[in-house]
Structures are given as structure tokens and as C-alpha cells.
Amino acid sequence: MSDKKDITLTVNGRDHNVAVDPRWTLADVIRDHCGQTGTHLGCEHGICGACTVLVDDTPVRSCLMFGVQADGKKIRTVEGLANGDEYHPLQKAFMENHALQCGYCTPGFLMLATGILEAQPDISDDDLNEVLSSNLCRCTGYANIIKAVRAARDEMKAAS
Amino acid sequence: MATATNRMLGHLGDSVERLEDPPLVTGKGRFVGDINFPDQLHMRIVRSDHAHGKIKSVDTSAAEAVPGVVAVWTTTDIDDVPPIDFREGSDPTLALFRQYALARELVRYVGDPVAAVFAEDPYTAEDAAELVTINIEPLPVLINADDDPQDFKGKATTEAAVVEQGYGDIDETFASAYKVVEVDVKVSRHTGVPMECRGAIGRYDEARDVLEMYGAAKVPHRNRDTLCRMLNRPASGMHLFEGHTGGGFGIRGELYPEDVLVCVAAMRLRRPVKWIEDRQEHLMAANHSRQQRHIIRAAVAEDGEVVGLDDELYLDQGGYIRTHGTRVANMTTGTLPGPYRFPVYRSICHFRLTNKTPAATYRSPGRCESTFVRERLMDAVAVAMDMDPIAVRRRNLISLEEMPYGRALDVLGDSVEHDPGDYAGLLDQGLAQIGWDDLQKQLAERRANGEMVGAGISMFFEKSGLGPSDGAKIFIDNSGFIEVVTGGASIGQGFETAMAQIAAEDLGTDYRRIRVVHGQTNRIDYGVGAHASRATVLTGTAVSLTAQAVRAKALDMAAELLQTTADTLTITDGVVHSKDNPTGPSLTLGEIAEALMPTSKLLGGREPYLKGEEWFHIDHQTYPYGHHIAVVKVDPDTGGVEIEKYFIAYDIGRSINPMMIEGQLVGGLAQGVGGALFEEFTYSEAGDPQAVTFADYLMPTLKETPDPEILLTEDFPSIRTPLGIKGAGEAGITGAAGAIASAIDNAIGIPGAVTETPVSPQRLKKILSEHGK
Structure with missing residues (x-):
């Protein structure tokens, strides 16, 4: 196998020094070597979006990026969303609006929505639908996911 | 209380x-992927790339030489492990068609497990798996269940069973019918596709002599019993553990070859063995479902009463018979009459193996298929009798006065007896809520202005609470x-x-x-x-x-x-x-x-x-009921279908948590839309699967999924349960294809146009061009 390379990933504010094979995906590094299993793999070919994380605040499909490419970058995953015991408005909205059933795609939707609401706090309903249609959910039929993200957007806007 | x-x-x-x-x-x-045990091995399956053939040899030497590989197994390494048995117990008539954990002598579909590689890490296991070479002598490939059956191992044909149900004198009823209406309708091969792929971890606790499997789902106790039977273990020495499960839909949690392999390997290799499926494997190895062709006739009286129903269907079971045996055939033939009286009935199911991924149950098995077929037929009866489609249905619904309504039909060992329910009453409520008459006027006006818009309905009864x-x-x-x-x-x-x-x-x-x-x-x-x-x-x-x-x-x-x-x-x-x-x-x-x-x-x-x-x-299952109404717009240039409005009416008997019930209905509908418009496992003539990524197997996104209006009633609590509860898991999907097909017919102005799902843009463009539209 190929030689390992030492990298540093900052995951949810904590530095992880990992010796990685260049072919390891970012998702595998986060899950298997940083111990953060909240990021899920749904297809490993960049379509379902379950593995979405924020890399330097931008939503990224962590199955399509190699761990070495994230060296020195700031990664945010679902484990870092809540502030201690206080839920992020999106987490709260997902629970209140029954926007999850099995919960497998949920971390990907939460991180996608976090990225977009931070970048565009005033995003319109239509544009939000456009963005959210890039991830797949098999349980909810999406209606409650839309409601939850809109509710979180409105709450985050009111709080800012 | x-x-x-x-x-x-x-x-x-x-x-x-x-x-x-x-x-x-x-x-x-x-979730199963999140669970790890010290010293665990990782398993990778080597799968057949031939749809049908004799295994001449399997060369594992190159894989075994890879550093980090601990073992590579073929079927000879587990020749004492019997084929995977049926959940409901052994069935000698079907035993021949069961699947071994690793293919023995023959491969029967692309994806059939042939070898298993066990290695120190998953990357190594996958690398080594690519070095296993399988020499296969191809055999003729059978793709269509309605083609002539072929030989099966020299002992039978691929028509593994013929399942027939019915009552009354079909010949006499059809001979004396005022009119006979026939349709030939196909449901495509598609399936549940949960967002989490499958996974399993086998672990043998030698100190206590307990074999454990993690990653169980759906039916852990039933799978424990089957594994005990297959591996000759006492129930107290075999335990299954369910963690979080990333969607079930009927297909996740059945007992698969990989589950058996991790258990056997954990015992023999004396280390925990973890297997996590990838998506490509999932789409060719986890249970498929649904594929059926029905040729169905209605004998109709002068007033629109359907006095007889005669159905012959071909069920495409794929390469083997898995844990369900013939349950989908049983449920299809047992529920086809739906909410209608149909005093004379016969359905003959040709349960046939092909050289495709094995099929089994997917959310609303049998009802989803039979509801689509029956509701297509009811629309055809309406056209043939020059009646309104609602009026034809109303004429045939079982009335409240006839409830509980028993039929000489079997559904999973339970004789069908409809719970009391007011099918026509709920239909009235639904049509009133959606404003059916006004809707018809609006749609007619829009069609007159050149738009292809239409509405359709599908009625059904569900079953829940099997004892x-x-x-x-x-x-x-x-x-x-x-x-x-x-x-x-x-x-x-x-x-x-x-x-x-x-x-x-x-x-x-x-x-x-x-x-x-x-x-x-x-x-x-x-x-x-x-x-x-x-x-x-x-x-x-x-x-x-x-x-x-x-x-x-x-x-x-x-x-x-x-x-x-x-x-x-x-x-x-x-x-x-x-x-x-x-x-x-x-x-x-x-x-x-x-x-x-x-x-x-x-x-x-x-x-x-x-x-x-x-x-x-419980002495009988409960039989909740409802209907779906779809309003669609067809784009004649692209063949695309936009669902403008969707409505579901359902009598739940008694709600525990209405929010969760609605969640089940809305989520089920999304899968129903997928089956009706997008999802299909297609195969080449050589049996190569053509939908093994999410780029080819198209599931609805937020943009294709309607947010339905729901009428959830508690008018008829079940008489079978003290709380009056009826089930809610499947009604969101059952009526979808029927309602959408009916709406498309209506939108394009071609009665009976849709005879096959999914109504993909290609299929719809073909229909339109054949009719000069």
C-alpha cells in the first residue's frame, strides 16, 4: 500500500493528528480516525449527500474528498452543532417538525442547511428548495424537512 | 385510563x-457502521459478474497472498452450512430454490456472492477481493418471468410455484357477462433502498459459547430462530442486537447471505467480523421487489357492477427464493379484490425465477402491485361502460352494512375479514374536502386551453397487525x-x-x-x-x-x-x-x-x-382503508410529470401520535411517487444490471415529491384490538401508482394509456407520439 502522510484536521474545534493513506476519504478519516461517527455514508459516489460536512464553512460531500485534501482545514460535523446542552436552531426545528424518521440522512441535511443558512441568512423559500434537493431522504417525503429548515431560518434571522 | x-x-x-x-x-x-469490536476483521464479498453460469473454478491464491488478508472462503469452506431457510420454517416444496451463503455450482444473478475475503481493514479486503478470479461457464439467461420457464438444476423448472386463490364460478360468470374488460399491466422492478446500506457484525464469545450478531433489524427474533436452525445452535447461545437502523421498508433486516457469513466466520476465525455494504452492492444484492405482469379481466354487468374478476400474473422472483418464500404471491392474490365486492374471483400467480437479483417484500408488498393493477382495471371498466370512474368504484364498494366482510381468501395464513369501515363514506368526505367537482371543471378548462392536466383516484384497503x-x-x-x-x-x-x-x-x-x-x-x-x-x-x-x-x-x-x-x-x-x-x-x-x-x-x-x-x-389482521387522489400536469415536450396536488384519505381507527402517522403517509407517498415515475432496475439481455448507482436508480428528491393534503379519520376503530388501533406504515405508498397513472391518462386524454410503471419521460413520450400528441 501507499505511504502514509501526516495531516492535521480540526474537527469541531479539536485538532486530530492522523497518519492517513492518501486514498482514504475524508468521511472515513472523520469516522474511523477522529471518532466522529455522526457523519454517515449513503452512497459513496457523491449523490445522496448523507456525508455532507462543512469544510472551512462550505458544505462538502466528505465521500468525494480525500482526507489529505483536508489537511489544515476546519471541519464541522453534526457533533459540533449543539452548543453544549443547547441545541442548534436547526436541530430543534428538525425535532419539532418531525423532519427525521430513521435519522440516517439527517446529519447531512443539518450540515447542508447550516452551511447555506450561515452563508445566506435571507435565502428565499425557492432557493432553499433548490439547495435542499441536492440531498436524498427515503423516510420523510421531505415536506417536514422543508418546514424545519424554513423555521430555523426564520428563528436564526430573528435572533441575529 | x-x-x-x-x-x-x-x-x-x-x-x-x-x-x-x-x-x-x-x-x-x-448505526451498524458505528459499532466496532477490538481485533475485528472486515469482510468483502466477491460477487458473480455473470447472470447465469456454472462455476468452473475460483482462484483465491492471489487474494490470500495480500498482506493483511486472513482468509478467503468459497462455498467449499462452508459446505456444512445449509442454504438460507424460510422465516416461517422449512418448506420442502420450495427448498430446492434457496440460496447458499456462497454460490454452490451455479451463479444465478449478477451480484450472487461467490467468495468472501476477510482482512485486517476494509480497504485491504476490497483490494484483495479484486484479485479473486472466478471462472464461469455461461448458461442461457432468463430475464423475463413471462417467457417460457427454463430448467432449474435438472430437478425442476424456474416456475417454482403456482399460487392460486379465488372463489365462485369464473367460467359461468364470464360466459354470461354483459361486457368483459381486459387490461395487461406491468409493475416494474424496484425496491426500498434505505439510505443506510446493510451491515452486520458477527462476534463469538467463546467464554460463554454465545454467538452474537449486531446490525440486526426488522425481525431479530425470527432471524435468530432461523440462524439457530441453520447453524445448529440453541436459542440461548445465539443473540441478535438491533442498533439504530437507517430505514427498513421491508428489505432491511431480512436474513441475507452476508449475515450468515459474518456469524459463521466469527466462530471459525475466532475474531469479530464486520461487513458493511456499499451502495453498488446494495442495488444488486439486497432484495428487489414488485416486478409483476398481470393480464386481468373483469366481467361487468349492465349497471357497472363487476361480477367477476379473473387474473393471471407472472411474478419475477429473481435468482433464488429468499426468506419470504411465496409470501408476495400470497399477498398479491389475497388482496387484489381490494375494497370492492367482486362476487366471483380468481387469481393465478406464476411464481417464477429469473436471472436477476432475488426479490421479496417492499413496503406494502402485494397490495401496492395489486392496487395498481385493480385500479387500472377499474378505470378501464369506466371507459368501457361509459361511466364516471368514481361512479364505477362506488357501484362496487363493499358497504358498511356488509361489514365485517369475509372472503374465502388467505393473506399470510389469515382468512380475509374486512374490519367494519365506511369505504363510500370516506370517499364522500375525501371528494368533498378536495372539491372534486370544481376540480374537474378547472381541469377541463385548462385542458381546453391546451394544458395537459388531469386528476385520478385510487382506492385501496390495507392490512396490518398480522398475528x-x-x-x-x-x-x-x-x-x-x-x-x-x-x-x-x-x-x-x-x-x-x-x-x-x-x-x-x-x-x-x-x-x-x-x-x-x-x-x-x-x-x-x-x-x-x-x-x-x-x-x-x-x-x-x-x-x-x-x-x-x-x-x-x-x-x-x-x-x-x-x-x-x-x-x-x-x-x-x-x-x-x-x-x-x-x-x-x-x-x-x-x-x-x-x-x-x-x-x-x-x-x-x-x-x-x-x-x-x-x-x-389477535384472531384476524386489521384492515384499514383509504384512497389517494393525484392531480398532475404533463409536459408534452419532455414527457415529464409534475404532481400539482396530492390527497390521501385514511381511516386509522385510533391515533397514537398523529404527527408520526402523517409522517408515515407522506414518507410512503414519496416512495410511491418513486415507483410510479422514476425507480426501475433495468437489465441488459445478458442479465447485467443497469441501475447500480444513484445516478441510474433515480429516487425522488424534494423537487419531485408532493406535500400531500391528508384526511386522517378515526371513524372506525378496529374491532380486533382493544384500543382500536390499525396500522399506518404502508398506506402512503399503496395507492400512489394507481392515482398517478389515472391522472396521467386524464391529463393526456388517452384512456388506458398507462399500462406500466414507472411512467418515465421516455415511456410517456412514446405513448404521446404513438397517439400523435
């Missing part, structure tokens, strides 16, 4: 937030915390919340004070799992009966301690007190539990502990 004045949060009928959610929104779920029995245990500790132990399973549907709400009702506590255990075979002897919309109906009723028994025990003990009688007491928020004097002397459930400890001097002649175990036995 708790009265209105002392309701705590989370009783029956409350749309409370789910107990399941906090770990799932914070990344603390424990015969389930039990539950409840234990309250001396802190007052409550544990409900069930043999149910959680596949994302909100099982824990529903069970906690049911238990809370009688235990007089907040539902958040209750821990619900499921899917752990070492915690309870028996369990029905989560399938056939039975969890809430069957397990929920067992939980309710157990909670009542524990409540009675708590009140009995409290009555002695408070020097009163039990009938004067009630429980509010975990505190037992006088009904008349809520602020008077009281005891917490924890204090009562303490008084019932084995060493307690207050125990008297009672059984120790504040706990109970009760069983619920």
Missing part, C-alpha cells in the same frame, strides 16, 4: 416530539424509572415513542420517563419485529395490557400502604394518590417499587417487583 384533567405529556393521540430524535440530531446514533401474538414486559425500578421491553423493532418509524405513549397512558407518567427496549433477543424471548404494519397494533396492544397489569399491581400495593382500596386511587405524573384528594397522602411509583422488592417486609404474598408481562393474541 388517565382522565382529561390529569393528562401528562405524551398520551394516546398526542403529537409529541419523538424520543428517538435527540441522539439522531446530535450524531450520537449507533398471532406478541408479548411485552414492563419493569419499574425503585427510582420510578420505567423500562418497557418488547420484541419489536425500530426502523425509523417512531416505535419507541409510540410504545412509550401507550405505556404512559396507563402508568400515569410522562412518556419521557420511559425507556423502550427493542430488537435485543437476550432481553425477551419472543418478538414480531417491525413489518406488515404490525408493531403498533400487536406490540402496542401487548404493551397496553402489560401497563394495565403493572398499574393494577402498583395500586394494589399502594392501597395497602395508604390504608385504602385500590379503586379510590389513581396515578398522576408517577405519583399514586387518592382520586378525590390529589394533594393528600401519596406514594411515588419508585416508593411502591421499593415496597415490592424481594426482601421487603411489606411484600406479603405478592410476586416481587413492580413489573409485569402480558400477551396479546
Whole structure:
């Protein structure tokens, strides 16, 4: 196998020094070597979006990026969303609006929505639908996911 | 039961937030991929790339030479492991068609497991798997179940079974019919496709001689029993553990070759063995479903009554018969008449193997297919008789006065007996709510202006709560915390919340004070799992009966301690007190539990502990019912279908948590839309699967999925369950393809145009061009 390379990933504010094979995906590094299993793999070919994380605040499909490419970058995953015991408005909205059933795609939707609401706090309903249609959910039929993200957007806007 | 004045949060009928959610929104779920054991090996399956052939040789030497590879197995390494047996027990007539964990002599579909590589890490296992070479002598490939059957191992043909159900004299009825209407209708091959791929971890605890499997789902107890039978182990030495499950839909959690392999390998290699499926594997190895062709005739009387129904169907089972045996054939032929009377009926199912991925159940198995077929036929009858499609349906619906309505049909060993329900009444409510007559006018105007818009309806009855029995245990500790132990399973549907709400009702506590255990075979002897919309109906009723028994025990003990009688007491928020004097002397459930400890001097002649175990036995399934209405717009240039409006009416009997029921209906509909418009496993003539990525197997995104209007009624609680509960897991999908097909016919102005799902843009463009549109 190929030689390992030492990298540093900052995951949810904590530095992880990992010796990685260049072919390891970012998702595998986060899950298997940083111990953060909240990021899920749904297809490993960049379509379902379950593995979405924020890399330097931008939503990224962590199955399509190699761990070495994230060296020195700031990664945010679902484990870092809540502030201690206080839920992020999106987490709260997902629970209140029954926007999850099995919960497998949920971390990907939460991180996608976090990225977009931070970048565009005033995003319109239509544009939000456009963005959210890039991830797949098999349980909810999406209606409650839309409601939850809109509710979180409105709450985050009111709080800012 | 708790009265209105002392309701705590989370009783029956409350749309409370789910107990399941906090770990799932914070990344603390424990899905199978998240579970690891020290020293574990990783398994990778080498799969056949031929659809049908003789295995001449398998060369594993190059794979075995890879550093980090511990073993490579072919079928000869496990020749003492029998083929995977049927969930309901052995069936000699079907035994020949079962699948071995690793293919023996023949491969029968692309994806058939041929070898298993065990290595120190998953990357190494996958690298080594690519070095295994399989030499296969190709055999003729059978793709279509309606082509002539072929030889099967020199001992049978690929027509593994013919399943026939019916009643009455078909020949005479059709000979004397006013009119005979026939349609030839196909349902495509598609399936559940949960967002989490499958996974399993086998672990053998040599010290205790216990074999464990993690990653179980759906039916852990049934799979434990099958594994014990196959591996010759006692039930006490084999345990299955369900963690979080990323969607079930009928296909996840059945016993598959990979599950057997990790268990056998854990014992023989003496290390934990982990297997996580990738998506490409999933789409060619996990159960497919649905593919059927029906040629169906209706004998119609002059007034539109369908006096006879005669159906012949070809079910494409794929390469082997898996754990379900012929259950889909049974459910299809047993539920095809749906909500209509149909006094004479026959359905003959040719249950045939092909050289494709094995098929089994997917959410609403049999009903989804038969509802599409039947509702296509009802539309055709309406056209042939020049009647309104609603009027034809109304003419044939079973009336409330005829309920409960029995038929000489079998569904999973249960003779069909419709629960009382007002099918026509719900239809009236639904049509009124959606404004059907005005809608027709608006659509006619828009069509006159050149738009291709239309509406369609599909009626159905569902089945739920398959028996015969389930039990539950409840234990309250001396802190007052409550544990409900069930043999149910959680596949994302909100099982824990529903069970906690049911238990809370009688235990007089907040539902958040209750821990619900499921899917752990070492915690309870028996369990029905989560399938056939039975969890809430069957397990929920067992939980309710157990909670009542524990409540009675708590009140009995409290009555002695408070020097009163039990009938004067009630429980509010975990505190037992006088009904008349809520602020008077009281005891917490924890204090009562303490008084019932084995060493307690207050125990008297009672059984120790504040706990109970009760069983619920059901004599018939429950049969909820409803209808779907779709309004669609067709783009003649692209062949695309836009669902403008969608409506679901459903009688649930009694709601536990309406929010979760609606979630089931909306989510089921999304899958129904997928099956109706997008999802299809296509194959080349050589049997190569053409949809093995999400780029080819198209599931609806948010943009293609309607947000339906829902009419959820509780007009007819089931007479089969004390709480009146009927199931909710499948009704969102059952009517979808029928309603959408009907709406498309209406939109393009070509009656009977849609005869096949999915109505892809290609298929719809072809229909339009054939009709000069």
C-alpha cells in the first residue's frame, strides 16, 4: 500500500493528528480516525449527500474528498452543532417538525442547511428548495424537512 | 385510563416530539457502521459478474497472498452450512430454490456472492477481493418471468410455484357477462433502498459459547430462530442486537447471505467480523421487489357492477427464493379484490425465477402491485361502460352494512375479514374536502386551453397487525424509572415513542420517563419485529395490557400502604394518590417499587417487583382503508410529470401520535411517487444490471415529491384490538401508482394509456407520439 502522510484536521474545534493513506476519504478519516461517527455514508459516489460536512464553512460531500485534501482545514460535523446542552436552531426545528424518521440522512441535511443558512441568512423559500434537493431522504417525503429548515431560518434571522 | 384533567405529556393521540430524535440530531446514533469490536476483521464479498453460469473454478491464491488478508472462503469452506431457510420454517416444496451463503455450482444473478475475503481493514479486503478470479461457464439467461420457464438444476423448472386463490364460478360468470374488460399491466422492478446500506457484525464469545450478531433489524427474533436452525445452535447461545437502523421498508433486516457469513466466520476465525455494504452492492444484492405482469379481466354487468374478476400474473422472483418464500404471491392474490365486492374471483400467480437479483417484500408488498393493477382495471371498466370512474368504484364498494366482510381468501395464513369501515363514506368526505367537482371543471378548462392536466383516484384497503401474538414486559425500578421491553423493532418509524405513549397512558407518567427496549433477543424471548404494519397494533396492544397489569399491581400495593382500596386511587405524573384528594397522602411509583422488592417486609404474598408481562393474541389482521387522489400536469415536450396536488384519505381507527402517522403517509407517498415515475432496475439481455448507482436508480428528491393534503379519520376503530388501533406504515405508498397513472391518462386524454410503471419521460413520450400528441 501507499505511504502514509501526516495531516492535521480540526474537527469541531479539536485538532486530530492522523497518519492517513492518501486514498482514504475524508468521511472515513472523520469516522474511523477522529471518532466522529455522526457523519454517515449513503452512497459513496457523491449523490445522496448523507456525508455532507462543512469544510472551512462550505458544505462538502466528505465521500468525494480525500482526507489529505483536508489537511489544515476546519471541519464541522453534526457533533459540533449543539452548543453544549443547547441545541442548534436547526436541530430543534428538525425535532419539532418531525423532519427525521430513521435519522440516517439527517446529519447531512443539518450540515447542508447550516452551511447555506450561515452563508445566506435571507435565502428565499425557492432557493432553499433548490439547495435542499441536492440531498436524498427515503423516510420523510421531505415536506417536514422543508418546514424545519424554513423555521430555523426564520428563528436564526430573528435572533441575529 | 388517565382522565382529561390529569393528562401528562405524551398520551394516546398526542403529537409529541419523538424520543428517538435527540441522539439522531446530535450524531450520537449507533448505526451498524458505528459499532466496532477490538481485533475485528472486515469482510468483502466477491460477487458473480455473470447472470447465469456454472462455476468452473475460483482462484483465491492471489487474494490470500495480500498482506493483511486472513482468509478467503468459497462455498467449499462452508459446505456444512445449509442454504438460507424460510422465516416461517422449512418448506420442502420450495427448498430446492434457496440460496447458499456462497454460490454452490451455479451463479444465478449478477451480484450472487461467490467468495468472501476477510482482512485486517476494509480497504485491504476490497483490494484483495479484486484479485479473486472466478471462472464461469455461461448458461442461457432468463430475464423475463413471462417467457417460457427454463430448467432449474435438472430437478425442476424456474416456475417454482403456482399460487392460486379465488372463489365462485369464473367460467359461468364470464360466459354470461354483459361486457368483459381486459387490461395487461406491468409493475416494474424496484425496491426500498434505505439510505443506510446493510451491515452486520458477527462476534463469538467463546467464554460463554454465545454467538452474537449486531446490525440486526426488522425481525431479530425470527432471524435468530432461523440462524439457530441453520447453524445448529440453541436459542440461548445465539443473540441478535438491533442498533439504530437507517430505514427498513421491508428489505432491511431480512436474513441475507452476508449475515450468515459474518456469524459463521466469527466462530471459525475466532475474531469479530464486520461487513458493511456499499451502495453498488446494495442495488444488486439486497432484495428487489414488485416486478409483476398481470393480464386481468373483469366481467361487468349492465349497471357497472363487476361480477367477476379473473387474473393471471407472472411474478419475477429473481435468482433464488429468499426468506419470504411465496409470501408476495400470497399477498398479491389475497388482496387484489381490494375494497370492492367482486362476487366471483380468481387469481393465478406464476411464481417464477429469473436471472436477476432475488426479490421479496417492499413496503406494502402485494397490495401496492395489486392496487395498481385493480385500479387500472377499474378505470378501464369506466371507459368501457361509459361511466364516471368514481361512479364505477362506488357501484362496487363493499358497504358498511356488509361489514365485517369475509372472503374465502388467505393473506399470510389469515382468512380475509374486512374490519367494519365506511369505504363510500370516506370517499364522500375525501371528494368533498378536495372539491372534486370544481376540480374537474378547472381541469377541463385548462385542458381546453391546451394544458395537459388531469386528476385520478385510487382506492385501496390495507392490512396490518398480522398475528398471532406478541408479548411485552414492563419493569419499574425503585427510582420510578420505567423500562418497557418488547420484541419489536425500530426502523425509523417512531416505535419507541409510540410504545412509550401507550405505556404512559396507563402508568400515569410522562412518556419521557420511559425507556423502550427493542430488537435485543437476550432481553425477551419472543418478538414480531417491525413489518406488515404490525408493531403498533400487536406490540402496542401487548404493551397496553402489560401497563394495565403493572398499574393494577402498583395500586394494589399502594392501597395497602395508604390504608385504602385500590379503586379510590389513581396515578398522576408517577405519583399514586387518592382520586378525590390529589394533594393528600401519596406514594411515588419508585416508593411502591421499593415496597415490592424481594426482601421487603411489606411484600406479603405478592410476586416481587413492580413489573409485569402480558400477551396479546389477535384472531384476524386489521384492515384499514383509504384512497389517494393525484392531480398532475404533463409536459408534452419532455414527457415529464409534475404532481400539482396530492390527497390521501385514511381511516386509522385510533391515533397514537398523529404527527408520526402523517409522517408515515407522506414518507410512503414519496416512495410511491418513486415507483410510479422514476425507480426501475433495468437489465441488459445478458442479465447485467443497469441501475447500480444513484445516478441510474433515480429516487425522488424534494423537487419531485408532493406535500400531500391528508384526511386522517378515526371513524372506525378496529374491532380486533382493544384500543382500536390499525396500522399506518404502508398506506402512503399503496395507492400512489394507481392515482398517478389515472391522472396521467386524464391529463393526456388517452384512456388506458398507462399500462406500466414507472411512467418515465421516455415511456410517456412514446405513448404521446404513438397517439400523435
